[in-house]
Amino acid sequence: MLKRIFAALLVIPMMVWILTACGTTDKASTAPNSGSSKATENTDKPVNGDLPPLSKPATVTIAEDGSASGAGFYIATEKGYFKQYNINVKYATFQNSDDMLPALAADKVDVAGGISSASFFNSIAQGIDVKMIADKGHNVMGKSYFSFVIRKDEQNTIKSYKDLKGKKIAVSTQNGVDDYIFQQMLNSAGLKRSDVHFVLMSDFNNMLAALSNGTIDAALEIEPMITKGISEGICVRLGDTTDFAPKAQIAMVIASPVFLEQRHDVAIRFMLAYLKGLRDYNDAFVYNKGNKDEIIKIMTKYTALKDPKTWEQVDVTGLDPDGKMYIDDIKNQYKWYKSNGGIEGTVDMSKAVDTSLDDEALKILGPYKSN
Template structure:
């Protein structure tokens, strides 16, 4: 599992992550940079420019994959290259120094601690959030507990698996406890970093519930191992799970490239939203792209899994990112305070939307 602490969303296991769509307004704002053709878009860069993305096949990278496959990056004369890193200790410094331009990941205490230690990265766009009925993380219960656990308060005294401590899924777990009127002492917290091992825990009756991800939610249900339990938007309706990150150099010194990159990314997200949320466009082609780039290779499964939220305008739940930061701080997991406002930069997404129009 690629991690950020446990920060990077696991590509091999997450067959999930996207919400997107395509659209424009009647009067797009005047484009920036090197000029643009008529129709509310940017002209390509005069010279082909390479953008390095740290991404290892997580389905939440849908915007990247679709934009690459459909030629949206190429239309702006951008060539993307995907790079992989063993862990965040290697990736974050490379991002901060501009060795790579863009990456994806989720918030954890260790991520914010990296910023506190001088590693400067920016959160620039959505890469996964809770969507009603299709949360990024949601609880499942052991098949044998069906009918016995009917509400969150019934998790009292139960063994519940979560993939990280002081990570965003731990934050979601805490919100569930608060919603149910439970404390951490009421529930047996079982740390299992590998989501697939949660399925094994259910099979051996060593777990009663788990905060799980797709496609393992759908797989476990199909195999009779667990059942999906309610939905995390019951208590976390606006949870920001994953973000697109960028180097400060990319956001500032390479602005013409960055705005075009963001526009292509949003076009990819909008195509995905058309296919999976709006029920229009070429869904079969989008599924083909996703099976090519991600670990989820079964096209039929793409018809069944929950596709998590990815905002087609790139908007993040900024207040929730700040709430996560404050939660880590309250738990004593941060080494020092950081300027959270400086770490969040929504200007690129807003600029791209001004050009393309609101979805």
């Protein structure tokens, strides 16, 4: 996602949980973008696997909610990767996601983090022109930060997903990525929705309380609430989300078409900095190399999870070091929402998903190497 807390580790009120970031205003702090394509034009070619800084400073506005899935943004900011390209980053906050998408389409915001939901795709279908350009959150095989837990006192009776039949299961959204994951679990277990009791519960912290008092039997929970619940003897994990959804895309980096097309010199450098941040994140949390303490310190600064020791224990958000998304899963999610009647109109996924900027950045930086 503590979507509030981790969001706190992706990301999730789902999609819809964008945005409460490093500012505190209700509406977007959206100073006009500075640095037009002409003002920042730089025709220099790649040199030694990188690009030179812009000849004039440019401002990029990011809408982000303080979730752990924004790690690439935070690390690139704190380690000076944006500054390296003469880019000044501003973080904007929104009262709700309905305000964020139009702001992106109107070029009041350049980049944002988005969670898959019917509402998200429906906005695009209704004419809000935004692009999904890079990974911003997925589950890591066998170490999902977003997974099912059951009450500890039921661990001897609920040993597999099939054993959830007749049980009360808390899920944070309907027609959002949580609901999509929930459906994948049911499919894998050969269960129908009518076989279980779906309990809509938007607050992940409340899920722990409900597990503790026996109101629910299971929950699709998020880190660090999973680790907290286990340490307090409230719950245990039930397998791992990747058991049945190994390639689920939870969140995406979304960009304004104006930013991508009319400010390309800025956009490509932004992507380069973002990928450098993602690679530092993977160095620290996946391969345990580099200055992990430094990365954890950055994460405690930007997210609601302030305890460095907990960062050593939780299963963190998966962030591809090359920015790659599970595009097939994004398409499957869209089809599922549409089949449920959650989307009016049609989304041209070949236009809504645009990896060209990421592809260009990878040609410059080269693929990530873990050693």
